[in-house]
Amino acid sequence: MTTTNxxxxxxxxxxxxxxxxxxxxxLVNIPFTPDFFAIHxxxxxxxxxxxxxxxxxxxxxxxxxxxxxxxxTGGIDLSVGAVVAITGALTCSYISDRKxxxxxAGVLLAMGLGxxxxxxxxxxxxxxxxxxxxxxxIATLIIMVAGRGxxxxxxxxxxxxxxxxxxxxxxxxxxxxxxxxxxxxxxxVAVTVALTRRTxxxxxxxxxxxxxxxxxxxxxxxxxxxxxxYVFCALCAGIAGLMISSNTSxxxxxxxxxxxxxxxxLAVVIGGTSLLGGRFSIGGTVVGALVIQTxxxxxxxxxxxxxxxxxxxxxxxxxVCLLQSPKFRAKVFGARAKTPAPATPPAAPAEPAPKMExx
Amino acid sequence: MSATTQTPTTPGKTEGRxxxxxxxxxxxxxxxxxxxxxxxxAMYIAGLSRYQNYGFGDSQVFLNLFIDNSYxxxxxxxxxxxxxSGGIDLSVGSVIGFTxxxxxWLVQDVGLPLLVVIPISLGVGAFGGFLMGYVxxxxxxxxxxxxxxxxxxxxxxxxxxxxxxxxxxxxAVSSLAExxxxxxxxxxxxxxxxxxxxxAAAFYLLHYTRFGRRIYAIGGNEQSALLMGLxxxxxxxxxxxxxxxxxxxxxxxxxxYIQSGDPLHAVGMxxxxxAAVVIGGTLLTGGSGYVLGTLxxxxxxxxxxxxxxxxxxxxxxxxxIATGVLLCAFILIQRVMTTRKKA
Numbered sequence: 252m253t254t255t256n257x258x259x260x261x262x263x264x265x266x267x268x269x270x271x272x273x274x275x276x277x278l279v280n281i282p283f284t285p286d287f288f289a290i291h292x293x294x295x296x297x298x299x300x301x302x303x304x305x306x307x308x309x310x311x312x313x314x315x316x317x318x319x320x321x322x323x324t325g326g327i328d329l330s331v332g333a334v335v336a337i338t339g340a341l342t343c344s345y346i347s348d349r350k351x352x353x354x355x356a357g358v359l360l361a362m363g364l365g366x367x368x369x370x371x372x373x374x375x376x377x378x379x380x381x382x383x384x385x386x387x388x389i390a391t392l393i394i395m396v397a398g399r400g401x402x403x404x405x406x407x408x409x410x411x412x413x414x415x416x417x418x419x420x421x422x423x424x425x426x427x428x429x430x431x432x433x434x435x436x437x438x439x440v441a442v443t444v445a446l447t448r449r450t451x452x453x454x455x456x457x458x459x460x461x462x463x464x465x466x467x468x469x470x471x472x473x474x475x476x477x478x479x480x481y482v483f484c485a486l487c488a489g490i491a492g493l494m495i496s497s498n499t500s501x502x503x504x505x506x507x508x509x510x511x512x513x514x515x516x517l518a519v520v521i522g523g524t525s526l527l528g529g530r531f532s533i534g535g536t537v538v539g540a541l542v543i544q545t546x547x548x549x550x551x552x553x554x555x556x557x558x559x560x561x562x563x564x565x566x567x568x569x570x571v572c573l574l575q576s577p578k579f580r581a582k583v584f585g586a587r588a589k590t591p592a593p594a595t596p597p598a599a600p601a602e603p604a605p606k607m608e609x610x
Numbered sequence: 611m612s613a614t615t616q617t618p619t620t621p622g623k624t625e626g627r628x629x630x631x632x633x634x635x636x637x638x639x640x641x642x643x644x645x646x647x648x649x650x651x652a653m654y655i656a657g658l659s660r661y662q663n664y665g666f667g668d669s670q671v672f673l674n675l676f677i678d679n680s681y682x683x684x685x686x687x688x689x690x691x692x693x694x695s696g697g698i699d700l701s702v703g704s705v706i707g708f709t710x711x712x713x714x715w716l717v718q719d720v721g722l723p724l725l726v727v728i729p730i731s732l733g734v735g736a737f738g739g740f741l742m743g744y745v746x747x748x749x750x751x752x753x754x755x756x757x758x759x760x761x762x763x764x765x766x767x768x769x770x771x772x773x774x775x776x777x778x779x780x781x782a783v784s785s786l787a788e789x790x791x792x793x794x795x796x797x798x799x800x801x802x803x804x805x806x807x808x809x810a811a812a813f814y815l816l817h818y819t820r821f822g823r824r825i826y827a828i829g830g831n832e833q834s835a836l837l838m839g840l841x842x843x844x845x846x847x848x849x850x851x852x853x854x855x856x857x858x859x860x861x862x863x864x865x866x867y868i869q870s871g872d873p874l875h876a877v878g879m880x881x882x883x884x885a886a887v888v889i890g891g892t893l894l895t896g897g898s899g900y901v902l903g904t905l906x907x908x909x910x911x912x913x914x915x916x917x918x919x920x921x922x923x924x925x926x927x928x929x930x931i932a933t934g935v936l937l938c939a940f941i942l943i944q945r946v947m948t949t950r951k952k953a
Contacts, residue, residue, distance in 0.1 A: 327754070383945055388698070388754065389894045393941070396881055397934020403927035504927075513758055526752055561766030568759040572751045579749040 258479065264442055267521045268284055268574075269538040272521070276545045282428035283553050296425045308544030309432040310335070310491035312537055314511055317487030319536040320480045322519050325460040325528025326380055326387035328481065331488040331515060334372045335508025338365040340405040343413050343502035352415040361418075362493055369489025372398070377478030395512070402418065402504030412501045414462025432494050444533050453531075456480060460528030514527030516542055517564070522569050531558030542567075642891025642943060643903035645678045649936075650910050653917065670796035672917065679912040680801035681706065681864040683905065685879060686886040687812045688856025690904045693887050694816070695849045696829040696896025697753040701742065701760030703858045703879035705735050707872070708764040709861025714776040714871025717783060724782040732858050738764065739854015743847035753850075761880070768873040777873035780866070787866045801863040807858065812901045825849060829896025885933055886911055889940050910936065 280300070281285040290299035314331050321328045342365035349357045372394055379390035424431040447453030458466040459473040491511070496502045520526060520605045521542050522535025546567065550560050574581045657666050665671065676683070685702050692699045709731050716727045738760060746756050778784075790797035816822035824845045827835040836842050864876060890907030892899025914932050 354801060379941075383942070384943055385941055386894060389888070389941055392881070392884065393934050393938045396885060396937060397931050400927040400930025400934065403925075404931065408925055408927060415629070516755075516758070520755065526755060556770075559766060559770055561762045563766075565759045565761075565763035565766060568755065568762065569745070570757070572755050573745075573749060576749040576751050579751075582749075 265398050265532055266535055268340035269522055269535050269542060272539055273542050273545060276549055278547055280552055288373050297428050301453040304544050304548050305433055306430040308540055309436045310494045311514055311544060312436050313439055313487045313491040313539045315515040315536045316440060316533060317484030318515040319519050319524055319531050319533055320456055322524055322526060323460045323483045323531035324477055324480050325527055328391045328484050330372060330376060330391040330394035330398055332508040332512045333394050334369050334485050335486040335492035335495060335511060336402035336504050337398055338369045339400040339496030339507045340504045341365045341368050344405055344413045344414050344494060346418060347411050347413045352413055353417060355417050358415055358417045360566050365493060366489045367483045373482035373485025381474040381477035399504060406502055406504045410501050410503045418497050419500060422494040440537060446584040459531055505510040514543055517568055639898055643900050646890055646903055646906040646910060650906050653913050657917050664920060667921060673798055674696040675798040675909055675912040676802040677799045679908050680805035681860040681867060682882055683805040683908045684808050684856050684863060685860035685899060686883040686904045686908050689883040690886050690892055691825060691849050692853045692902050693892055694829045694896055694899055695825045695846060699853045700757040700880050701764060702883050703876045704761045704764035705731060705738060705854060705857035706861040706864055706876035706879055708768050709735055709858045710865040710871040710875045711768045711771045711873060713862060713865050714778050715729045715771050718776050718778055721806050728862060732855060732864060735858020736851050736855040740847060740851040743850030747843045747846045755839055777870045787869055801866050809905055816901055826897055883889060885937050889936055893944055
């Protein structure tokens with residue numbers, strides 16, 4: 252009796268399913284690459300599949316963390332991919348204009364410039380959504396369409412390559428034997444969690460997402476919270492843009508961060524945050540982003556042709572969304588439970604684990 | 611739904627009561643379409659005055675707008691239906707790409723005749739749309755997410771067929787692609803004719819049938835449409851099926867236009883289609899707009915491209931920036947109009 256209760260409490264935890272999927276995906280790799288979990292030291296750097304999953308997943312984690320807060324307010328930000336491109340383009344073009352590309356002051360200035368551009372994009376999105384009252388999906392569509400044009404304008408349509416050692420650190424460098432980007436991600440996640448869970452800010456964000464008008468009447472400055480959230484999301488995208496351009500030492504206005512907004516939304520949804528807003532889980536998002544990156548890696552290591560990557564992703568989106576839909580659970584599992592659908596949902600999805608493993 | 615009831619009464623009233631004429635004009639649902647049409651005219655005249663010596667005034671240049679954008683027009687008409695019903699379809703570009711891939715593969719590698727391939731492709735596109743509509747309605751998942759899954763799925767299926775592009779050198783395809791319909795002023799391609807027929811059919815469906823009114827009703831207010839006893843599920847699923855069908859048809863036209871299948875064809879075209887619909891004055895919240903506006907939206911986007919071509923020195927990324935700026939302007943116009951209506 253107690254064990255079933257404990258099991259039930261565990262499965263009800265909002266991180267249970269994302270983590271279960273992640274673990275299942277990681278385990279799938281073992282039969283194909285037995286030393287999948289092995290981590291070895293070369294030249295003072297740690298290498299291994301797990302390290303590279305986190306390394307290549309870092310930009311996505313960053314973007315997804317920012318996206319989580321936007322979605323928690325009931326919004327959505329489609330412009331993050333374009334912001335990634337703009338930040339990378341601006342920073343790289345500034346560095347490439349310098350005589351001494353290795354000068355730390357110049358690199359820091361360039362990064363500041365890129366992040367400033369990202370913040371401006373976020374302010375613009377926030378202004379349209381909060382002040383003009385335009386639907387978030389439409390408001391952010393503007394920068395999604397125009398932003399890549401701006402990025403190409405900055406780079407003059409070329410791929411700008413740079414050769415700067417200090418700049419290389421943020422996306423491709425190592426520190427304390429680990430990829431430096433892991434520390435950046437950890438810092439951003441830690442700050443976000445501290446801000447949202449140690450202060451009332453997270454509660455305010457959730458209340459704005461639950462009902463913006465009611466929160467305003469209660470005395471929450473919902474407009475300001477919304478603007479802040481879009482700026483934060485753009486800033487995260489900007490840091491991801493620095494990481495991507497630094498990792499390749501190049502800025503590509505057309506392809507940098509292409510479709511990252513869709514992956515980020517997917518990560519947020521997998522992490523258990525509802526797209527309707529009002530509730531969020533940063534931890535879930537991080538796990539969700541890791542699931543996506545692990546899925547990609549797994550497809551590589553298993554030897555499935557990489558082009559089917561997108562088909563798998565589509566299957567994951569559908570399965571996760573169906574499992575989250577109360578109506579679907581009521582239809583599929585409701586008949587067996589013999590209780591009114593709304594009462595059972597937390598207990599219901601005990602079955603679908605094999606389904607998730609397939610995808 | 612009030613679009614259909616309001617249209618006949620407004621023209622008479624604007625003449626009769628002058629005092630509130632300006633306010634009335636601002637509240638008129640047709641204003642965005644008129645603004646877009648005026649913008650198109652202004653851009654065209656500006657182009658005329660600037661590039662007259664380079665042949666901008668040729669009627670063929672004007673007709674080329676239809677030829678070069680036939681696929682976008684068809685896709686945007688499909689998107690108009692979805693957006694009018696209050697939804698959104700992100701899978702448009704992927705379905706177009708997939709259709710080019712599928713037809714190229716079936717014609718070129720499997721060796722089926724084009725006449726067999728066309729219905730297969732259209733059927734697959736429509737079925738994809740139907741599935742998405744079914745999931746959206748029956749499981750109450752947001753259209754945004756379901757069609758996002760559709761985007762991934764169809765783009766993935768493209769790559770499953772082949773990673774490389776497939777060139778089509780089938781004689782039926784090339785003869786169809788080269789067929790021109792003479793209009794006296796110039797020629798139209800088969801694709802442009804098909805696109806205009808689709809536009810006419812959409813116009814008829816939206817404004818003269820019960821189905822069209824249901825779409826406006828659902829987009830205006832889903833709850834009251836349901837309470838009125840309208841078949842919500844059937845209409846919504848039909849709308850997504852039509853969008854899938856239009857995307858597949860657009861894919862066929864694109865395949866004719868470019869005579870190849872490529873897994874990267876039409877990446878991001880859903881954004882162009884949505885932008886055309888918005889610039890054409892359709893409210894993204896649903897329930898208000900005209901398919902003729904979508905035509906002008908597509909023409910404006912096409913004109914931006916051809917002006918940039920005539921300019922020569924301007925680079926292609928200006929197209930994206932100009933589209934974004936226009937999008938922004940029209941969204942703000944819509945915003946001003948909807949707040950006025952509420953007040």
